[in-house]
Amino acid sequence: MGQYFEAINITKGEFVEPHDYDSFAGLTEHSYRQNNFMCAVEGLLQKGGAWYKDKIVWAGDYAESGLYTPEGYEGNLYDCASDGVLKKIEPKITTHLSEYLLNHDKKQFINMETLPSYDGGWILHPLSLLTAIGNGEGGGDFYTSDKKMLSYVGSWAGNSISAEDSVPVGYEEIKPNFVEV
Template sequence: MGEYYKWVNIDKKEYITPRDFGYGNKFWESMHKDSDPLHALRALLADEWRGDRVLWFGDEMRVTEHFPNEAIRILYAQSVDFGYPGDAYDMILDTYRNVSCLFKEAEEDVREEIGYYIKDYLELRRLEPYNEYGIDLEHPYEGLFLKTGRRYKYTINHTKKVYYSLDETDILFQNNTKNDFSDPLPILMGYGRVTEPGEWLGDIIGVSDSRPEGYLLLKKLYMDR
């Protein structure tokens, strides 16, 4: 089956999932630099998720109390409150809100999912235990599908004071051949079975079309280790 990933905001308790944008949820399946999920992520980092800690989080990795990264320790504490210590992925599914529904690019798939939710309610007069998209049953589509994802020129790590640009940074494989189609952000922010913890895991990440003053431009980034 493989490991499945979501972009998870541990501060807002929200996430987006590539599935809702018509992409696969495995580690590499939405890594194209112009994929809708990555454009949606950057729109959130510029706005609602500005200053929050965000991870590319896989469903086959448990979290631990003593992991040397604060973001993972926060997820562990949340999983303890949920009642299943270490099982962060199920905790996210049952307690976080899926905000893919904010995006026009996800409308087709999300409308279908919300339709199933409403159908179950009307036919069975009961709801699933968790309202994934946080909808109001009286006005289920109100406020949804209004945002549009976009690409920004610079991806900025405010914690480490560095940044990269897909136009200026060489994106490389370990054999130093260029990769002109992928974005390294999932590798930098990933936590899961199929990858080592990302170098930017738990850092504050932002985006901008203006070059950040006083920050270092990364000349090279690698897509594999």
């Protein structure tokens, strides 16, 4: 069966649902650069946005219980949203696409202007894949035989993230080069 995902801010205890933006909930179904759901979350992560530099997780409903959940909660992070433990928000869709995606805990960045495209111009948005927990447990998840590419999936989960137009000194560029095959 297909696994559903939601964008969750574990710093503030808030979440955003893809269905509110007429997007599908499967990870690879909404993880595109100009998808309205992805643009809404990216806007939250921009300077002045409500989630700027907060800790972000893309939680799947098949994810392991106890990861990033409040102490004593029995279930997974996706369930926290469903059970009303987290507050649902519906941010506006940004029209400004940021040049860089930054991880402030790992001092890493991705140049969003050099992301690879495939199948006539589709570009996977790395945010959801980098912060995903539960990937590989259901249909619609991100699958690849490229072990290096796959090693990036979930590697930014629970980290402080922002979307910027410049990169601070001392940050290292990473290139996960996500594409669907």
